[in-house]
Amino acid sequence: MGRLTTTSSLDTAVLRSLEDIQDPHLPASLVDLGMIVGVRVSDATAHVELCLPCTSCPAVRLLEEEVVKAAQRVEGVHDVEVRQAWERPWRRDAVTPRAVDALREIGVQL
Template sequence: MVALAEQVSHALDQVLDPHFKVGLNDMGMVTDIDLKDNGQVELGMRCPCIGCPAWKMMQHNVKSKVSEIDGIESVKIRVDWEKPWTRDDMSEAARSKAQSHGYVI
């Protein structure tokens, strides 16, 4: 299961936030990866903002990318509203990339 969780995490690194062009893990949007024995994975994710125009696209891209992994039968995304996403959740690499594109972080 650990290897499968690492594969899921790696897949999430390849799904980019469309604004910053940074993987969702580095963006701090992924809160947890819960693998079930039946091949189902439930991902906890934080939406960057209410009404985010790219949110549905990001969810689609996550499901598509994670579903490519052998052993994954289904992908469910749970939105974590308890702790809203903030720029403080971004990794240092994500901050640097955003700043290099002119964003003030």
């Protein structure tokens, strides 16, 4: 299973805050579903890369807003840029075991 790595304590703090964002359709966080593929903080701006499993996701604006709110809760972050990372396709192997178990409980197999 893939796992996003961070390079600074501020990056890690933003990633931890993003773990609180639940997918609106599934019982797992965006981080656990492998939808957060990049987090980097520079000059008090959090740069977050969001990878959606489909191009027509109806919740994309909601997810972007939630990412901004979560990252702004981190002390030291003053601005947030969210980018959809379409050049990096969503991958099943990026889903954490915790999310796999939660999905299995509702009948979704990966």
